[in-house]
Amino acid sequence: MKEIFIDIGRCVGCKSCELACRVEHSRSKNLFAALSESPLPRRRVFVEYGDGKKVPLQCRHCCEAPCVDACISGAMKWDSETNLVVHDREICVGCWMCVMVCPFGVIGREKDSRVAIKCDRCYERDEPACVEACPTGALLFTTLEETEKLRRGRLVKAL
């Protein structure tokens, strides 16, 4: 099973992932046209900066997700088939409990409405838009095993 991994240190802070995320979640799926949509599409990935590091963050799709536990309306659910935390905007009440408990701070709000939004890992695409847009390979869509192997390989080289 593939997931989004972050290769910390490779992010140059260009925010291409943020733009691609919004285009993917627009109605037109086109950058130029998306600019004139109302409401404007919102990002689900956030390039954060701190302590000299630039890091792109999005929903980690935790298995025992605090946001799912905290959701009073049942809008936030764990889908065991896809291994994704999914959110149903129709029954979301906008209480922001999920926002308060998410340890990554990656749940936002739909513009001009009281509905939470978060990464859906572009479940309709082969590769998430943010990963495809990343010019440096800071975002990877791969398996846990491949990621471990990559990191072990780096360790070996550094010895």
Place this chain on the structure above:
Amino acid sequence: MDVKDRASERSVDTASQIMLREAERQGIDTAWDRLEAQQPQCGFGELGLCCRNCNMGPCRIDPFGEGPDQGVCGATADIIVARNLLRMIAAGAAAHSDHGRDITHALLLTAEGKSGGYEIKDTAKLNALAAEYGIDTEGRNKEEVAGDLARAAYAEFGNQEGPIRFTRRAPSKRVELWRKLGIDPRGVDREIVEAMHRTHIGVDNDYVNLILHGLRTALSDGWGGSTIATELSDVLFGTPKPIKSMANLGVLSSDKVNIIIHGHEPTLSEMIVAAADDADLIALAKEKGANGINIAGICCTGTEVLMRHGTPIAGNFLQQELAIITGAVEAMVVDVQCIMPALPDLAGCFHTKIISTSPKAKFPGATHIEFHEDKAFDIAKEIVKAAVENYPARNAAKVKIPDEKMECMVGFSVEAIVNALGGSLDPLLDAIKSGAVKGVVGIVGCNNPKIQHDYAHLNLVKELIKNDVLVINTGCNAIACAKAGLLLPEAADQAGDGLKAVCRSLGIPPVLHMGSCVDISRILTACAAIANALGVDISDLPVAGAAPEWMSEKAVSIGTYVVASGIYTVLGAVPPVLGSANVTALLTEGAEDLIGAKFAVEVDPFKAAKLILDHIMAKREALGI
């Protein structure tokens, strides 16, 4: 996707498709592959929202309103987009104008007897230009007059107060409007320098003021640097007259030394063409086993000799790499502009020598034989000799020259058009008034791998002539049309009945080749002459401009001076301005009130043709014709 499909998706030109398949077979990357590798391209860049003008940055504005709406200095999307656009215009104007300066330099050296091989070929044009500048010709020899003309043209670059002489070809109403808006250009270099000053951190922060200076800078190119380049080239090398030649990669020879001249300035290509006629060099070629020397052009320098000597043209911008992949090119001789830095690496896969010649344009991996006008012919011979000596290195097993080549009729300078019309513009004006010809559209500009090669060029042209619009073109559009047979009198068959009859009676093609990209100045001169003959402003005419496959900063300057001259212009590729709704609205709507013309963006050539036809019909109605 199989190889065949990919090649035909990338270009509509059969010769190019053949070479693209060959590239794929050999595992060679071209601009199309590099574009793919660049995907997805940066959205901030596409929208013009990235600013690198100071080191507090780089900054970018979040176009979706979630992130910062100002750079560190406080620059908004409007300021950043307008500054970036102005810098693009300045770069384009600089490129054209520096070309004009080089031609002026060659004319001055020739006048002073210091150039190595040039002569003043068109005395009638020299005298006409001298009269325009108020230079005395009575009882003076042509060198004296040319010296004064060259010095007067030189002075236009450093002119501080204006006006630039050739701007006064425009109708007086147009000049008056420029003065009222404060955009009558004062001097070529001054406007470009001021563009760089205004876009420095903390100078001009009003997007309207920035764009207005963009118009002024572009005007200094169109009616200044570019017109100087065109006119003085005509004096030195002759004003183009209709001439027939051949176009496309099939002009390369299987048994002659093939030399491709690629770039922009005719000072070099003229001399290479002359040197290739040198008996000693032809003898050397035979000694090396070749059957002679074959010169072919790519891009505008090729166009310059195509229209003056009938030198065949091998292709337009996106064919520069494909020409080398034929394996039959001994040397590609380059000067300035639109020469891909990818060439030397690519040439390394073949025996081809890339020979750079300009002190302004060096290419790591190329052979540099510096070209100077004072020893022009001697250096040209040295370059041709280097190519000839490379012929034995050609690997016959690697040679693959497509058969495709097409006859074309080129060289319709304003003077040649007037001549074809029988000595005055009246027959064309009558045809426009009667509606036989609905209007005139200038189609220009580059190739861009984001657009299927030649697709937008050809379909826009065909659609317009079908609707009785006379097309005049330059640069890469003209080469696309040459390859497709649209520059032949017989192409009138593809025109509407009105245009067809006009072309047949005059024996001209429905698409008139006016030259290289600096020769868009010829289109300005023609529009000014038509407007003056009718006693109206250029913005009143049923004319339009289009750049269906544009990519360069020069094209940005061109589009801007065309609009600033009062001509509605349709772009086929989206310019990096959409990050500012205000700048976009100014260019595509507000400009109409300001300057009598505006930009439109339409990537579909059929829809672009519709926009242009609607515009032409509206202008006709306003004129009451």
